[in-house]
Amino acid sequence: MKMMMNMMSCLVVGLALATSAYAVDGGNPKKGKHLYKKTCKVCHSQGDVGGEMTPMTKTMSQWDRYFKRNKHKGNPEVFQQLSDKDKLDIQQFLYDHAADSDQPQTCG
Amino acid sequence: MKTPIFPLLLGLLISCSSWAGQDHGEILSGPFASGSEVTSQCIECHEEHATALMKSSHWTWELEQQLPDRTVKRGKKNTINNFCVAVSSNEPRCTSCHAGYGWKDNNFDFNDMTKVDCLICHDTTGTYVKDPAGAGEVAAKVNLTRVAQNVGRPVRDNCGSCHFFGGGGDGVKHGDLDSSMSYPDKATDVHMDTDGNDFQCQDCHVTQDHQITGNAMGVSPGGDNPIGCSNCHEAEPHKKAKLNQHSQAIACQTCHIPVFAKNEPTKMSWDWSTAGSDRPQTVDQYGKHSYMKKKGDFVWAKSVTPEYAWYNGKADAYMPGDKMDAKVTTKLTYPLGSISDPQAKITPFKVHTGKQIFDKKHNIFITPKVFGKGGYWKTFDWAKAAELGMQQNATMVEKGISFSGEYGFAATEMWWPINHMVSPKSAALQCKDCHSAKGGRLDWQALGYDGDPMKNKTGVRHAR
Structure with missing residues (x-):
């Protein structure tokens, strides 16, 4: 049982480290909000084909994973058309206002 | 003498790249x-x-400036407004x-x-x-x-x-400046449109040695405003001569900024006299507070049609310690000019109305302490807030004015010129917006005309 607990706490610490290692930094969240409204909301507003997406749709680490791995794989062209800086700005905005952030936002 | 072009180009190159060229990350380690x-x-x-x-x-937060009958030092530091x-x-x-x-x-x-x-x-x-x-x-x-x-x-x-965000929130004060101007679209502002001209503030508010041109009427009614449409546009930019003639009596902004507060609501009125009541806090259709115990009643509006007045580029203002009459509305800042002033043009304004505390014995507006220890927002005691506010106000102390102990609430107005949120030309005002049998958006009598000057050819005209 004790070993189990130790393993569990290692896992938790490991996970926490892995998560913090992702934490996006260096983007401009204000620019990101603008870019998000302009490029993402076109297909991700309520009732749209892409389904509604707001910063609160995901947690901070989910957003980071999304930008690192998924990269809009359903329609990768969308991401390819954006510059790395623009993507970083959007990611920063989504991360800063994710469901588990200090300031969750639906994007006004 | 011809200017040698190489040093000039080199200088230009250096000045353009001065920000990009210097990596502050290498210098500032923290x-x-x-x-x-x-x-x-x-x-x-x-x-x-x-x-x-x-x-x-x-x-x-102050600037020496000329009001019609006096030279004053005025700015945010000592201005009395009808917000806080x-x-x-x-x-x-x-x-x-x-x-x-x-x-x-x-x-x-x-x-x-x-x-x-x-x-x-x-x-x-x-x-x-x-x-x-x-x-x-x-x-x-x-x-x-x-x-x-x-x-x-x-x-x-x-x-x-x-x-x-002046005045404590998004779009509270100006009406033509709010968060939507960070990344505006063309319909919001043709100059700052992020997909078009993408002007930054300093493209018009030309800046040298950290002196940024432009003065807001609220704080600097006597300040210079060398910014204008004609710095970039020709004086007679229209194809139609009739429109160019109009520009002698009408500011460009009048036709080209048909509404302000296009995306975010702006505060139009603040009544302090109702503060302190235990009425429930309410919000309006924009989700903005319409009543707060701390602050009283608010009126917000969106897509607002401006009010129009003659404006010759000069303005006047109420200064702290000036006598006022509680029976009439005091204009805290307002444009100067009239139909008989050749320099004046009909110009759009946001007029923010208020009701605010004044000293019943001295007949002056009081600067209350609202924030912090002993302030109204903690005590809900106007007399205390007035006493502390006047004691801590260096201008009032200098003038030897303190709170008499009797207060009331009087009506005020602040006039804010509308210069931003220039619409695409397709959205500019048309003839009928003003010259309409049903009555357009201009109040001809209030402006000094006998009636619509297009119909009344013999009446009073703008002095030219």
Whole structure:
């Protein structure tokens, strides 16, 4: 049982480290909000084909994973058309206002 | 003599690349415990820039200026408005928009260069914020090292951090400046449209030596305003001669900014006289507070049609200590000009109305202490707030005015010229918007005409 607990706490610490290692930094969240409204909301507003997406749709680490791995794989062209800086700005905005952030936002 | 072109080009190259060329990340390693620590580093190389900034009204919050019958020193420092009334005695809250650190009372040292806040204008990370009630100090969550390492030329977000949020919230004061101007579309503003001209503030508010051109009527009614459409556009830009003729009596803004507060609502009225009641707090259709116990009743509006008045570029204002008459509406700031003034043009304005505290015996407007210890927002005691506010107001003390003990509430107006949110030409006003049998948006009688001058050919005309 004790070993189990130790393993569990290692896992938790490991996970926490892995998560913090992702934490996006260096983007401009204000620019990101603008870019998000302009490029993402076109297909991700309520009732749209892409389904509604707001910063609160995901947690901070989910957003980071999304930008690192998924990269809009359903329609990768969308991401390819954006510059790395623009993507970083959007990611920063989504991360800063994710469901588990200090300031969750639906994007006004 | 011809100018040698090579040094000129070299100079241009150096000046253009001065921001991009210098990697501040290599110089500023941090960590920084306060904004002042960053500034101390900035001035190692940029002392002359800080010196220049300290001469500007972004730092002094006052400007010597000419009102019609007197020369005054006026600015945010001593202006009485019909929002939170006055900075004095409410510093730590109001001075969160000062381009400096630590102005918490009358003892702030305006000669201390390390108190200049370089980052509020030069942050490019979009993460720099001041503590909203911290006398201009940086909010605790800001990563100062990252911000300092990424300084650059200001963008709309920098100016907007104060100018879009003055009065304590988005779009409260100006009507033509709010958060939607950070990244506006063409319908919002043809000049700042992010997909078009993408002008930054300083493209029109031309700046040299940290002296930014332009003055708001509220704080500097007597200030210069060398900014104008004709700095870029021809004086007679229309194809139709009739329209060019109109421009002799009508400001460009009148037709080209048909509405303001296009995206975000703006505050149109603030009635302090109803504050303090235990009525429930309410919100309006925009989700904005319409009644708060601390502040009274508010009226907000969106897509507002401006009011129109003759304006010759000069304005007048109520100064602290001026006598007022509670039976009439006092215009705290207002444009000058009339139909008989050749320099005046019909110009659009936001008129913010208010009801605010005055001294019944002295017949002057009171500057109450609303924020902080003993302030109205804590005590709901107007007499106490008036007494403390007047005691802590250096201008009132200098004039030997203190609170008499009797107060009432009187009506006020502030006139705000509308210059931003220029619409695409397809949305400009058409003939019928003013010259309509049903009555257009201009009140001809109030402007001094006998009636619509298009129909009444013999009546009073604008002096030219």
